[in-house]
Amino acid sequence: MDKYQKIDEVGRGSYGVVYKALNLHDGETVAIKKLYTRKYSVKECMNIRQINSLINLNNHANIVKLQEIINKQGIVFLLFEYMECSLYDRLINQTKPF
Numbered sequence: 001m002d003k004y005q006k007i008d009e010v011g012r013g014s015y016g017v018v019y020k021a022l023n024l025h026d027g028e029t030v031a032i033k034k035l036y037t038r039k040y041s042v043k044e045c046m047n048i049r050q051i052n053s054l055i056n057l058n059n060h061a062n063i064v065k066l067q068e069i070i071n072k073q074g075i076v077f078l079l080f081e082y083m084e085c086s087l088y089d090r091l092i093n094q095t096k097p098f
Contacts (some may be wrong), residue, residue: 001072004032004079011086015050020082030067031080038074045069045076054078 002025004036010018016035023030046052054066070078085093 001077002069004030006032016030016078029082031082033078033080035076035078037076039071039076040072040074045071048076051076051078 004021005024007020007022008027010020010031012018015037016033019032021030021032022028030050035048037048039048046055051066051069054063057063057076064083065081066078067081070077070079
């Protein structure tokens, strides 16, 4: 997590909080989701339904890309490509048919 700098909190949900962050090595903007549940092993992380689904759908054109899973002292962070808005925001604020 040392190679990322948090910029802003993007949102909170039932399972975690999402931050906009900057990769200090290549300047890429990413989204980091910090999960509320604590997991201490790779096996425990892989049993989380969201992670399992994202891994299986990672090559789908309409699913945001999961770039990395970081487990730091039991706290799980999911790194995604950064999107300017959520699907919910897109549907609510649409000006033309989606």
